[in-house]
Amino acid sequence: MKQDWTGRELELDVGAVAHGGHCVSRVEGRVVFVRHALPGERVVARVTEDAGKSFCRADAVRVLRASEDRVTPPCPVAGPGLCGGCDWQHATPAAQRALKAAVVAEQLERLAGITWPVEVEDLPGGALRWRTRVRFVAGRDGRPGLRAHRSHRVIPLEDCPITARAAAGAGLARRARPGGEVEVTEDAAGTVHVRRDGRQLRGGLAAERAAGRDWRLAAHGFWQVHPEAAETFAAVVGEWAAAATGARAWDLYAGVGLFASVLAEQVGPAGSVLAVESGRRAVADGERNLAELPQVQWRCGRVEDVLSDPDTGDARADVVVLDPPRKGAGREVVEAIAAAGAERVVYVACDPAALARDVATFAQHGYRLQRLRAFDAFPMTHHVECLALLVR
Structure with missing residues (x-):
């Protein structure tokens, strides 16, 4: 018989954090994903969603034993049944970063088989008023x-x-x-x-303003949401890409060309940068912003399609930077990068599960994770930005 606990209140001990802005508990042999709770707490949780499977979802509506990391949310609608925009307003900023670090480490271990110590770094400006x-x-x-x-x-x-x-x-x-x-x-x-x-x-x-240049772009197009993110990520990408003069580089999911600009300065006029982006307005903005860098060649289209197109040009790459959407790059793109012979790959990821899956695929093609940095570019939410360096 199908179980439906919707509306039922459960008194439970809260376990470890899980990917998605909730913690894990177990009741009567079932997993309960609990929001508005913190690891180690004892709470009363009301089931909000139950499809009758091995798990259900719940909100902590009463805290019986609070974590020392618990604080009063600064927003009056950041609570059970209210706004879904934030996940961790009830935790201190330091605790939020620790929770995100635990999620990144768990995803890497479970999906990529890699044990890696993770620290989530904060960005300047604090936990509020960062979303632009x-x-x-x-x-x-x-x-x-x-x-x-x-x-x-x-x-x-x-x-x-x-x-x-x-x-x-x-x-x-x-x-x-x-x-x-x-x-x-x-x-x-x-x-x-x-x-x-x-x-x-x-x-x-x-x-x-980022990467040493001024940008003009569609106001509602893609740009980093946190005001310090673009500059920070461009600096890390530049350090890790370390493209040589005259090298061939790819910037995949290029947006308006933030990372392409960094690569172009490194490879110089004798090198080349292939920038691939599916958004036509972003490509137009990128071409305009980087007009003085002829070594940057733009292609508008899905990354998978462009890389498989025999008319793309030189199918070889020394360095690849990619910043895929939340679902990740996927096997087809990873295999194209490996086939291009790239020695260094800088992967910018907004989802740790997608990153871990793609890191596992890269490993199948002879790449290993050499560096990883994680940033709290989305305070109060469960989202975290990771940058990974993979080398042959």
Whole structure:
């Protein structure tokens, strides 16, 4: 008979953190994924979702024995059944980083068979007001907010403490049709750009600064959300790529070419950088921003398609940098990189599980993990950014 514990309250001891912003407990032989709890706590958890399988999901609604890392969330809607935008507001920033480090280490060990000590480094600026790009959604009454966890229900917001103050104010002050979106970006110059339901209401061309150059790009296109992330990641990529003068380099999932610019400076006019990006606007922005670097050659298309296209050009690469979407690069892309003969691969990852899976595939083709750094580029959430160096 199918079990359905939905609505049931369970008194339980909270175990280790798991990937996804929750901790693991076990009750009557079943796994319970508990949000709003911390390892070592004893809580009363209400089951929120149960598909009748070996696990269910729950929210900690009452804390019976609190962790010393527990704090009062700075946002009034960061709690059970409320906004799903943050996962760890109830933990100190140091504890959040420790939880993320544990997740990265666990994913590497379980999916790649690698035991690796992980430290998650913080970025300057603190745990609040770091988010410079946000997409609010309007509820039935037109008021903007964010959705509840694993739900389409919109929680209206008066403020969003992790979002840059001007961006939060501009986005939440505007009503929209129910289900409509209000996208807001605050760029490096402090200009706020607002788009509602695809129509630009304010601004549109963002100004950013990273890797020793000024950038102009579509305000709501891809750029790192944390104001310190682009500069930090570009510096690490440059150090680890270490491309020689005249070398051949690839920048895959290139965005507007942040890492391509770093590689281009390293290889010089005698070298080449193949920048591959599927977004047409990003490619156009990249071509414009890097127009003085003829060694950068752009290709617009899915990475898998471009690398398998015989017209791509030189299929060899000395150094490869890739920054894939959350699902990771996947076997086809990893095998293309290996076939290109790359000696060094710098992998920028926003999902530790995807990173671990791809590291395992690289290992099958003779690569080993040599360096890894993790950054808390998304404080208060379960997300973490990792940079990995793989060498033959």
